[in-house]
Amino acid sequence: MAELTYRAAVVAALTQEMERDTSVVFLGEDVAAAGGVFKATPGLLEQFGPVRVRDTPIAEQAILGLAMGAAMTGLKPVAEIMFSDFFAVCWDLIANEIAKTRYMSNGQVTLPLVIRTANGGGIHFGAQHSQSVENWAMMIPGLKVVAPSNAADMKGLLAGAIRDPDPVIVFEHKNLYATKADVPAGEYVLPLGKANIVHAGSQATVVALAAMVPVALRAAEILEGEGIAVTVIDLRCLVPLDTETILGSVRETGWLFTVEENPRLCGWGAEIASIAAEEAIDSLSGPIVRITSPHLPLPAAEELEALVLPSPERVADTIRRTLR
Amino acid sequence: MAELTYRAAVVAALTQEMERDTSVVFLGEDVAAAGGVFKATPGLLEQFGPVRVRDTPIAEQAILGLAMGAAMTGLKPVAEIMFSDFFAVCWDLIANEIAKTRYMSNGQVTLPLVIRTANGGGIHFGAQHSQSVENWAMMIPGLKVVAPSNAADMKGLLAGAIRDPDPVIVFEHKNLYATKADVPAGEYVLPLGKANIVHAGSQATVVALAAMVPVALRAAEILEGEGIAVTVIDLRCLVPLDTETILGSVRETGWLFTVEENPRLCGWGAEIASIAAEEAIDSLSGPIVRITSPHLPLPAAEELEALVLPSPERVADTIRRTLR
Amino acid sequence: MAHSQSSLDQRLALYRTQRRLRLFELRANELYVDGLIRGTSHLATGQEAIATGFAAAMRPDDYTFCTYRGHDHVIARGVSMAAVYGELMGRQGGLMGGKGGSMHLISPEHGALGSYAIVGAHLPIAAGAAWSAQYRGTEQVAVCFFGDGTTNIGAFHEALNTAAVWKLPVIFVCENNQYMEYTPIGTVTAVPHPAADRASAYGLERILIDGNDVDEVLATAERVIATARAGGGPALVEAETYRHGGHSRADPAAYRPAQEVKDWMARDPLPNYRARLVAAGAEEATLEAIDAEVAAEIEASIAEATAMAPPDPAGVANDLWADGGSAWRN
């Protein structure tokens, strides 16, 4: 165990996998010489050289095309898209090419690649650099979707994503890069698709992802002080989705809340709510309530952004009001 | 009243609006001289001339940039994106620029524009020309979303979309272009955001959209033959969403089914299910069941495509099994 | 002259390939009319010399990337015509078991790394395969075919610039058949030659050739591929040609001036090449024998495909993931 920041865990996972497998290559904008604009990849160029760690032009379609073509022909590329908002300029490569090619080929090709991207708000970057777009990826068949909430998961899940034989989107939350956690020092790999129960409580199930996990945990503490005990599930992955853990908990508590950073409509929580409303309806003691950002672009000013993103207080209030 | 095809209704609406408002202009690939690859816009070039009806290069980002810049400066552009799958190559213009600019500007600019696109499957075009992507648009704050199920609605809703002061995405279903319906002959404009109860029945509420409306209606007939009476709601619009009509019906019937052409995860039905599970939970007599395409790219072969898309039989079976 | 380089036997082989591609599509079109093939398809009738010349210059382990108009490019790499017919008919024995369809033919074992139906997408992907070859040091080359209309979309620009900067072994081949779908390329492009006139924007040589002359295509292909293989970087080739038919099944191509069609039909690569071979000393009998063998081969593959079973419903949810399944939950 060593205490690492979330951003240091990114380098740790990339280093671990690049050391063990020379077919792992890494490319993106300002990622090599500069070590990434979020300083999440320093030292890789120095350790693995300019042939394996490459700076690209500002051309996201080229970046993902390079990654896809390389994955079709024996490499395991890790591509960085600087901000997840920029998925919009290379969405065809993600949604139409990378996601669909294996199925359309009837299994003739496999695409072992990872797309890393900085996702989410909370740092006052405004509407075009702060989106939470995990649902963009979740809705496309053929993509696996990972969103770690802490440094240990970042190391293990990014390593797991690189070893996974299918395309995996790894959402790194901008607002978590500076957070620290104890991270296993040696080789550390987590399987995709296993949620994590980060707080146990019998009265309600609260499902959260990435930066909303600490928010939900804080809300759980607030409620605990009032004698309300809730379970907090860190989903970790949206695809594969650990419905066993979610439904198992809901069947025990009878209440389901989702805490989503995304604007409301068609967020990942909607999918989970619909699954529970079909498969656990008899266990529900009351409404399924989604706590999300309102359906708005994210405003830039600190005070306005804070009003839009779910806060521990809003989460606690909503749960309190609903349970009573 | 005159019987028109769905594709003829597109021309009828465009003609009606271009005749009354010279600020309405129309652009896209092969739309002018050729009248569109789905033959939905013939005659417009001849009637309105090459200054208002323009063929573009294969450059979807340019098409939507032209539309957005024109909308910011006094025009009401209607842009065609030939297949909705191609939203992926211009997604930044749709999701980051067109949708967010009014809010980011604090209301200083208004974007009265329409994006028309051919959406959906059923004609064996394969995974990259058959997607149902209404949820792609629904999940982005700042976009209104329309998807007509018949020729009359196509004329009224496309006209309504052109008169709407905000960006509206109009999904035209490929598999409906040849269908016919009675369409009001004179000026005809429908408001956005009003769902339509197309079949009344007290035992369950079935919500459908676009090409899934005839599928749901056919299922309702099958069930009627067995003495099961269901209500079928044609949503018509996803944003604004007519939750009054949906929840009102669910409160009466106690059962909610969605019929979605999209692959399952984060489809529009998930959002509706989550709304009902929060606001109508006490009225529910059983599970909310979503009938969707499985979470797969759409295969090309006719037999395989038919297995993936929801069919009247599958809808009827699901409802029958659930209600008993 | 370019073709003096290749022997008569080689040139008879080039004739045979063009003949196979031509007849494959003419018969495919008839199978549509007969209702044996459904969905859509995009024929390259008239453009065979480009696929033929490049395929002849490629190593078996080189990579081909093409578009929805890709039957020729896939077959020219040695893929079974029966498997392609089967895919067009949507059969279990089709190249992709019916999952891909006409627009997405792919056969990695033949180096055919896919047919892409979103304009421009495969240019950066081809660059990626070339990057992989460069990284692995295999001296493989990727050849990427696309149309004139594709030169106006963003992905073209991103792929060309990045490939040039990274000196990737990729050949970008613009098949300029004069039209996007129904719109003449000249009306939507700022330069007369959509690819050749843009080579300088990527520091590349301007290469404009007659895409209906297989000898010229082959000579050019050999030259640019040799350069790329030796580490000299990418090339952008514009090959002028013409679609004999419409854009797709749905298109009668009525928008084309009669004189233009007439002029281009006079440049049909097949009869012209046949005449050139005769002039170069080939026996009529030899050519007729080739025609007959090709016809027999094609009828046999149609029969084989027609006998294939429809797709197995049980397989519809297979092969989304590498584990062979498509589960998104536990």
Place this chain on the structure above:
Amino acid sequence: MAHSQSSLDQRLALYRTQRRLRLFELRANELYVDGLIRGTSHLATGQEAIATGFAAAMRPDDYTFCTYRGHDHVIARGVSMAAVYGELMGRQGGLMGGKGGSMHLISPEHGALGSYAIVGAHLPIAAGAAWSAQYRGTEQVAVCFFGDGTTNIGAFHEALNTAAVWKLPVIFVCENNQYMEYTPIGTVTAVPHPAADRASAYGLERILIDGNDVDEVLATAERVIATARAGGGPALVEAETYRHGGHSRADPAAYRPAQEVKDWMARDPLPNYRARLVAAGAEEATLEAIDAEVAAEIEASIAEATAMAPPDPAGVANDLWADGGSAWRN
């Protein structure tokens, strides 16, 4: 010489504008350090001559499109500096009430049609405003500013080709400050001059100018704008310049060679232009008076902005839709 065309008074006005832009950003940077401004911001210190020269050549009803590095371009069109400071500070009185932030400054009443933070996106949008002007017959021109790194993304290519084919009154101005974020442009671009060397790919004239010489910028701007206004179509201008600081608040710009920085600092547009005006007969006292007036104006606008109230929470859900609200359901 270009500048002989403009009178001394005009040139003193150009000096004043550059001075206003320079001081606005130097003070903004200090306000960050003081914690009065949060979030991010991208300064254009060293690039003022480009915004100044073009703004001086534009008609009040012409359109400006710029990027996240857009303070100069918006202020040069006459937008209140207090309103811009207010937006950077996230105040209710800010240009967009705090909703947009530093990267999205917009003021239609001044012809400033937006600052865009996704590289390349605003090039086609600027073409759209130009199309609208062409359609309405107003002889307005759109001027679109972007960086060197932006020339390698797809939207650049689509916008340039389409604008050229439609002969749109739009001027594309590449501010080549030698770097994308931290990566030297030469290492990721296939040609030495990312914009100028690509003009021919769109049938446009090659225009490469010293972006640190406001007289040369103004002369070029007047020429290309006059052509566009007269229906002569678009232009692509590459103006060479240099960022004095890093890409954004987060960047110390340590990656830049000391000699390179030194050479470019010697080309700082402000002291050089000041010296040129003195040589041309301007009084030191006149220039000092301008400096003092600008300083006073800026301190006053900072005071005004600092006094602005924080954003009103009640307004957070306003103005998504034209009806002033953001309802997605009934």
